[in-house]
Amino acid sequence: MAETESFPYETRLNVLYEPLEVFDVHAVPGASDYKWFNQTLCQVNGSVVRMAAIEGEYHWHKHDEDDEFFFVVDGELMIDLEGSAGGPEGRMVDSRTVSLKPGQGLVIPKTVVHRTRAPKRTTILMVENAGIIPTGN
Numbered sequence: 001m002a003e004t005e006s007f008p009y010e011t012r013l014n015v016l017y018e019p020l021e022v023f024d025v026h027a028v029p030g031a032s033d034y035k036w037f038n039q040t041l042c043q044v045n046g047s048v049v050r051m052a053a054i055e056g057e058y059h060w061h062k063h064d065e066d067d068e069f070f071f072v073v074d075g076e077l078m079i080d081l082e083g084s085a086g087g088p089e090g091r092m093v094d095s096r097t098v099s100l101k102p103g104q105g106l107v108i109p110k111t112v113v114h115r116t117r118a119p120k121r122t123t124i125l126m127v128e129n130a131g132i133i134p135t136g137n
Contacts, residue, residue, distance in 0.1 A: 001006070002122075011134050017042045020046040025051045025123060027079055030120040043130060057117040058067025063110050065131045071105035075122025079106060082113035 010030065015022045016039055023041060031037045031053040038052045051073075060082070071076060076099060083095040098106055108114050 009036040009135075010036055011038045013134075015040050015043050015048070023102070025125065028053070029051075038134060041125075042081045044127075047127055048129055048130045050124065052124050053121065054116070054118045054124065056115060059135070060113055060115045062113045063108075063128075063132055064137045065110055066131070066132045067110050068108045069105060069127040070100065070108070071102045071125045071127075072102050073123040073125060074102050075099055075118055075120055075124075077122055077124055078117040078119065079108065080115040080117065081108075 004104070006060070010033075011028070016028065022040075025041070028039050028041070028051055031039065031051070034053075036054050036057055037056070038054075039050045039051055041051055043049075056076075060080075070079065079098045079100065081094070081096050081098065100106055
């Protein structure tokens with residue numbers, strides 16, 4: 001895993017909950033103590049489910065080997081996308097911003113440079129490969 005100390009985010013990669021353990025994304029320990037908080041909740045096969053309680057913006061980054069899935073629980077998530085080849089079958093993805101409201105999700109294909117932002121406190125879930133480097137390659 002990559003070092004995350006150089007970024008102003010609280011990123012916890014430990015798996016917090018075991019199979020058959022019920023959890024509440026609004027009651028994750030430490031989530032309200034940071035402006036940008038990310039916690040791995042559980043592992044499902046070779047993937048992990050992470051929650052984030054965020055406000056502000058993340059840095060521009062990409063994942064060379066992994067797709068990322070974002071799902072908004074509450075608040076609003078803005079995802080800025082840089083124009084690049086990276087859509088299905090390598091098609092061009094235009095530079096744009098996608099706004100996700102509660103109940104909406106989006107997959108960011110590997111190699112697409114992106115940045116997430118939350119204009120107000122927002123709770124999201126992410127599904128990604130367990131070995132992904134959260135801060136990007």
